Structure formats: C-alpha cells, structure tokens
Amino acid sequence: MTRAGDAAPLMTTAAAAAASGYSAQQVRDLEALGVIPAAVRASNGYRRFRADHVHALRAYRDLARAVGPVDARRVMRAARLLPRADAAALICGLHIRLDGEREQAHAARRALESIRAEAATDAQPVDGDSMTITELSQALGIRASTLRYWETVGLVAPERITTRAGTARRYCLTAIREARITAALRAGGYRIPDVRTTITAVRDLGEVSHSIDALDNRLEVIARRTLALLRAGTLLAEIIDSPRPSSAHRD
Template sequence: MDRPLRTVDVARAAGYSVQQVRDLERLGVLPPARREPNGYRTYDTRHVLAARAYRGLATAVGPVVARRTMAALPGAPLADAAAAVDDLHAGLAAERAQTLQALTALDAIRSEAAAPSPGSSLSITELADALGVRTSTLRHWEAEGLLEPQRVGSLGARVYDAPASATARVVAALRAAGYGIPALRAVVSALRGLGGTAEAEAALRERLDRIAVRSVALMKAGADLAAVLDGAGRIPSPVRRRAAGPAMLGT
C-alpha cells in the first residue's frame, strides 16, 4: 500500500463502498485526500487504517461517538488522544458493571428479599447517583408504572427500599440496552409477580454478550488507531529509539 491508492482501493481494503469512503472523508473521519491535477482523489495507508478504525469504533460505541472521536484525534496531543480512547473503554466497563449489578439485583428479587434492614433505603437523589441517571428519570419511570417508591414525611419524600432499588437497577440496565417503556412494563409486572425473572435474566445476559462483542471491536480499532497516530509521528518508534541510543552515547 505504499503506492497511491484510489477510492476503490480504500473501499475494498476497509470493507466500505466507494460512496461511503467519500462520505467518511467529508465527515472528517478520514484525513483529506490528495487531489491530482485531473481532480481525482488519491489516498494512502493512513486512510485505510482510519477507515478500519472507524468501523471498529462504530461497532463499539456507535457511529455518532465514533465520528466525533475520529474527527478529534488528528489534531489532538498524544496524551489527549490516548485519554479519549481510554474513556471509551471505561464507558464499556461501566455498562458491564451496571449490567452485572442488575443481575445481582435480580437475584435479590428472585429471593424475595423482604423488608429492608434499617438504613438500607435510598432517597431519590441517592438512587439516581447510584444508577447514573437523573432524578427526573426516576420520576418518569414512576409515572410509567415501573417504580413504586414509598412516600415519607409531611412532604411525601420518595424513599426506595431494597426491592424497589433492585427493580430500578434492572430497569436502568434494560433501558440502556434499548428496551422501550412498554416492554419494561411487562418485565416489571412479571418481576413483581416473581414469574418473569427468567426473561429479565436472559435479556441482561444477552446485553453482557453484546458488550463483549463491542469490547473486542474497540480493541481491534485501538490497534488501527495506534497505527494512525504512529503514522502522524506522535508515537516514538522503539526501533528508532534503540537505533539512536549508541549514536547518542558516542557523542
């Protein structure tokens, strides 16, 4: 791939159509192509690597975040570029942790954990912080019949006991997995009757599998991103460093 590449060459190497390659360049995902005197675009290996990296990122974190990441990396310092990729891995790790917590909560629901012990209830703010959602989201779920908090005090403050908190964790994980409100109502109704825990567990475990696929895609994209950054001269080559050592010692 040392020779100039045509649009069709990049498309074949990255698994895209010719139009998709042009679109990715227009969106800033690919570096600008060189233009020959006759107006034709010419590319090089960097463009193939960037296209492959975007493909993996789009699978891992979605096309919107992937486009934003690819457009920002070329002008970013190496430390910032590495941090941006680390944040993507951290995001997937957080999704995995949330899903595992939901499975733990599901076990508690299945065990029919009775009344909570003193101090185990959460306020709406505490539960929202634990789930990483807004308090308005919990109120919306309550209005949709997904949560049933207790009301205490003269002001009727919302308090979530252990079973309600466990249900909220399941709802949060399934909502993040793409479940709509009608489907969640069915799941929650089954959970309250303790007859539908199998469906919720299957959905959560399916989400874990999808997160695993996305994690592998992100790892593969990381290799291509590192090659792109190396080609931009921002990652010192170990070979160059070793070769420079004796010369520096001899001066």
C-alpha cells in the same frame, strides 16, 4: 515530515473501498465527515487514497461498532489532531466507559438474582410487610420523587391508605419488589420503556428470569463491543503515533 503511506502507490476511490470493505460512496462520505484525512487530488480532480486512509477506515469500522458512529467520528478526528497524550487519554476513556457499562449490568444482575432468591422463599404478605415512600426511597438510595415518577409511568403500584393527614402511599411486598427491579434495571442502563416491558413481564410471569436473560444479553453485547474497541485500538495507536499536524497544540 513524511507521513506514513505517502510513498505507497495511490489508490482510486473504488480500490480504497474494496480494501476497506466500504462502498465508494461511503468512503467519500467518511472523508467529508473528517473520519479519514482529505484525499489527494489527481490532476483530473479525482480522489486518490493512500494506505493510511484504508488503515483509518478499518479503525473506524471497529470503533463504530464499539462506541457508535457519532462518537467514533469524533474520536477519529481527535486521534489525528489532538496531542498524542490527549488522544491516548481519549481512547482510555472509551475503555473506562465500557467497563462502567459492564459493571452497571453486573450490579443489576446481582440485584435481580437476589430478588429471585428472595422470591423463592417469600411467604404470602402479612400485616406489616410494607414500607412508606420515605422508607423505600432510603432503602433503594433514590429520591422519593423518583418513586412517584415511576408510579406515574406504571412501573410501581403502591397502595393508598387513609391517614389523619389525608392519604399516603404504602408499598407492599409486590410494590417493593417492582421498585427494586426498576432500580436495578435503571442502574444497568435500561430506559423507562424497556423497564416497563420487563415489569409487565414480571407481573405476568411472577419471576425475574426474563430480566436476567436481558442483562445476560446486554453483557454479551458489551463483550462484543469491547473486542471491537480492542481491535480498533491497535489501529488507532498507529494513527495517534503518527506525526501531529502543526495545529495540534491548539484547542
């Protein structure tokens, strides 16, 4: 079956690079990585590219912006090789993953807004305004071991009290707040070093606006990635809808 673009004039590597916005070396590298189909070889051995090569290069550009170059390379290869239904499902999965990141960030932002609202009305701690590690872990829906780990990396600083059995952790209002901020940011996809930076800022500033601003920035980045994925999707739909290689039925 004739592939789309086969009848179109062939382009040199330099021409394909100019049409796609890549350098000539990048075009050769992306061909070697399987991002685009193998180039046609002229009688002198030089590469010649078709319009569908440029089409794939443009799709990869936005796809890499949306999901990163590693996943983008995997998806570009799969879009040509997998059966149509599987390839289409793969693209749907990318949208689902981005939507999950967005929802996590929104959930973290809502949690931080709630914490900020509480901070505006909190009085000074009084006797009894504390929780045990078991109570706090249950309140946050995490394991006690997670709270202990957060303590070792400096995210939460519980007090130590003496009991008949020895010593135990007690979380005052400040430690509870830090644990809640940590839980919210971790749910939003933040790594431990990023959370530590935020907790330090909260300790210094006594508020969570810095964290909320960071989440707003994250949501903006996710929005840009989503738009890039939508742009790539139009191009990928044409690639997926093109004739499948004869080996497409195999895993």
